[in-house]
Amino acid sequence: CTVIFTRMATKDLHKPISILFCNLAFSDLFTSFSGFWISMLFITNPDITIFGSKDMLAPYALYTMSILSTIYNLVSIGIERYLAVAESMRTRFRVARNHSIAAVLINWILASFLGCLPLMGWNCLDTEKNLSVLYSPFCVDYLIFIAIPNIVVAFIVPLFTYLRIIIILRKRKLRMKACGQATGTYKSAEIQVARTSIFIWLLTLISYVPFFAGVIFDATNHQCPVDLYPGIYIFRNCTAVLVTMNCLGNPIIYTLKAKTLGPKLKALKCLSTNRVRACTI
Numbered sequence: 001c002t003v004i005f006t007r008m009a010t011k012d013l014h015k016p017i018s019i020l021f022c023n024l025a026f027s028d029l030f031t032s033f034s035g036f037w038i039s040m041l042f043i044t045n046p047d048i049t050i051f052g053s054k055d056m057l058a059p060y061a062l063y064t065m066s067i068l069s070t071i072y073n074l075v076s077i078g079i080e081r082y083l084a085v086a087e088s089m090r091t092r093f094r095v096a097r098n099h100s101i102a103a104v105l106i107n108w109i110l111a112s113f114l115g116c117l118p119l120m121g122w123n124c125l126d127t128e129k130n131l132s133v134l135y136s137p138f139c140v141d142y143l144i145f146i147a148i149p150n151i152v153v154a155f156i157v158p159l160f161t162y163l164r165i166i167i168i169l170r171k172r173k174l175r176m177k178a179c180g181q182a183t184g185t186y187k188s189a190e191i192q193v194a195r196t197s198i199f200i201w202l203l204t205l206i207s208y209v210p211f212f213a214g215v216i217f218d219a220t221n222h223q224c225p226v227d228l229y230p231g232i233y234i235f236r237n238c239t240a241v242l243v244t245m246n247c248l249g250n251p252i253i254y255t256l257k258a259k260t261l262g263p264k265l266k267a268l269k270c271l272s273t274n275r276v277r278a279c280t281i
Contacts, residue, residue: 001029003251016100017080023104024073028247031066034059035244050233052136054125057118060135064146065115067243070250071154071208072107074200076100078161085165114146132218133228134236140218147215154204162200199253207246211239 003025007018037059042049048056080100124131124139132138214236221228 001025004029016097017077017084019097019100019104020073020077020080023107024070024077024250027066027069027073028250030062031070031247032244034063034066035240038063038240050136050229052125052131054137056137057123057125060138061115061119064118065111068111068114068146068150069107070246071150072111073104074204074250075153075157076103076107078158082161082164085168118142133221133223133232134214134218140215143215144219147212151208151212154208155201158200158204203246203249203253207242207249210235210242214239 004022007022007025038049038056041055041059045055047053080103118138122139122142123137125137130139130141132140132143135143217232
């Protein structure tokens with residue numbers, strides 16, 4: 001919420017990448033809210049989160065939609081950063097604000113459509129065949145359809161974009177070094193991008209690989225849910241905690257580490273104080 005408020009309240013932060021950062025914060029906020037909703041259902045009625053119920057369709061659908069939106073936003077940020085670096089020396093193309101807004105709309109439309117498929121009928125409420133153990137009443141084939149392509153996208157696209165950025169910065173640094181120019185700026189940029197990409201990969205790996213492993217277990221498991229209690233459900237709750245940790249880590253990596261955000265927060269505080277003084281005068 002701090003990231004959203006700060007970026008919306010400061011005009012000079014209304015840049016294409018800032019729109020993506022703000023939308024990422026919205027996605028993380030929805031993920032945390034849906035996770036809290038599921039937690040409250042677990043506290044009030046644990047059986048429906050274990051054996052499945054119609055009441056779980058809406059929170060699970062919102063949870064899925066939020067996670068997919070987060071993944072698509074992370075991919076969009078990687079692509080935007082690559083285009084900004086790769087096309088910085090050209091004038092034919094620039095990532096404009098309209099492009100970021102279009103990417104945000106496409107991300108939410110795609111995430112909403114895929115996340116709401118169980119609400120449209122792709123669920124196992126009326127049959128016990130192909131029923132998910134971890135996320136009942138979702139179907140196993142739906143979880144596989146959602147998890148495998150998006151996990152691949154979440155790992156492959158950021159890997160390609162950030163590696164390309166590092167390669168481009170290194171080539172320009174070598175080119176400038178051959179011309180006898182200073183390369184300190186490119187060296188620091190290369191180190192910063194490499195460090196950020198490592199953080200992104202580790203955070204994504206820690207957050208989503210256990211969930212993906214749970215989906216694979218769902219697809220290969222043939223045991224009764226009662227026989228798996230409570231170990232498998234503790235594992236499911238741990239995967240939810242890791243996804244929530246991803247929601248906390250994204251603002252730290254993408255926004256709170258930015259040098260401009262701290263001064264902007266202080267500027268907003270000073271701005272509100274100046275307004276009060278002006279009204280008093």
